[in-house]
Amino acid sequence: MIYLDNAATTKPSKEALKSFNQVSETLFFNTASIHKGGRDAARLLEAARGQILNELGLGTHHLIFTSGATESNNIILRGMIERKLQFGKTVLVSELEHPSVVNVLEHYKDKINLQFIKTTPQGVIDLDDLKEKLNDECILVSVMALNNIIGSIQPIEEIGQILQSYKKVYFHVDATQAVGKVTLDYKNVDALTLSAHKFYGIKGAGALIVNDMNVIDPLLLGGGHEKDKRSGTVNLPAIVGMAKALRISNENLTQKNDRLEQFNNKVRTHFNDYNKMKIQDAQSPYFINLSFVGAKGEIVVNALSELGIYVSTTSACASKSNELNETLLAIGNKNDVIEGSIRISFSQNTTEEEVDALIKGLDTVYKQLGDILHEV
Structure with missing residues (x-):
């Protein structure tokens, strides 16, 4: 079995499991x-x-342990909207967000003025459009750090600097895919969310990191755990495993990423001239999003699965949805490209032998689909 669906979840590291x-x-x-x-x-x-906190360069911030990023996103977004509605109604969010962000905001669509920040063809939010949409009515901006479909890295530091002039605005960043993959400056971020299982930790552990504890309104009430912000007996074994996994993920990160970039380029170079395949622009070395144009992504995923190669279509949290992927739409892809897309996501443990097997498997499926495919 060759596992290349690491954006959905990673295999826990031996060190994290030992600590657990x-x-x-x-x-x-x-x-x-x-x-x-x-x-x-x-x-x-x-x-x-x-x-x-120290691994993330946020030693002066506060951290609340949760079950994962979905819970963390719900706590901070729901609480912040309820708290700030008296000051304004405009909420700005990128077009690239995970359902645990978008669905929370859409839950409040009758109470807020929800606006989406435009995206460049490279999958990065348009800073000029952000500036244009910002006003005195804006209370919240939410932008993920690293996109979970194409791996585009967002300009978090620049956004934080822009928002310094808007004291009413709360800046939330979903860093679920970024942590353990890329080093970013989060010092001007008000809230950061993450999940351990995305960086070789144990499922069921996550965190909400904030610069001010007083703004958190708990969703769960009970015994007053986590400074009265998240009641429920703390999952200490998974939390310790998360800390260990994060430290190990961050070790020699530049060298790890350089190695994965070579693997990423190897795949892209091999398929560069395939005129019935569309490969999205290179972003993070952990991601390749490519399309078998004219086929359905699910067919490709299942065909690769039969060969013992595990990839995905979009995010695992939305893979059973019939809607076109919002990220691929936002960067201007046609419907047939989106429908035929698959996501390949490497881990720090991916080997060159696995990459070679992937290339062989993709070639096999490409030939099998034959006349179903058409030129981009």
Whole structure:
């Protein structure tokens, strides 16, 4: 089996699993308990919290542990809209967002003035359009750091600088795909969300990072865990595994990315002259989005699966939707290109042998589809 659907979820690293098992066996106590075991567990929780913040260069921010980015996005977006509606109604969001952002904002469509920031053909938000849409009524801007379909990296630092002139605006960044892949400056971001399983951690652990704890309105009420912001017994083993996974992902990141860029270019070069295949522009080395024009992406995914190669169509959270992918639409692709698209996503552990097998598999499927395909 060759797994190339890492944007959906990664295989937990051996180090993260080891940490998870060790904590589960030796510090299984409730971090809210006042006995010695509980206090020891609480100290380990705080150490993991500090390590994650430092790895992201956000040592002065605050971190609330959650079940993942979807919960984190819901907590901060729902809470911020409810809190800020008295000051304005305009919410700006990129056209590239994950359903856990878009669906939350659309839930409030009768209360807010939701506007989408235009996208360049390269899959990056148009900063001029952002500036044009900003006004005194704007209360919230949400932009993902790294797109989950084509891997385009957004100008987070530049957006943060622009928003410094709009004191009413809260800046949220979904960094789910970026963490562990690219180093970005988040110092002017008000809220950052992430999931451990995207960077070789354990499923069920995530974080909401904010510059001001007072703005968080909890969705879950109960025993007052996580400073009264997210009640429920803390998943300490997965959290410790997350901290370990993040540290290891960030080690020698430049060298890892250079290696993946060579693999990425190898695939692109091989298929560059295939006139019935459309390859989206190179962005992050972890992503290749290509289309078998005239076919359905699901057919290609299933055909590759039969060869033991696992890829996806769009994001796993939207793969069963019949709607055309919003990212590929936003950058100007035609319907047949979008319908025939697949997403290949590498991991830091992807090997050249796996890439060679991928190329062979894609060639096989391309020939099998034959007359179904047509020129771009």
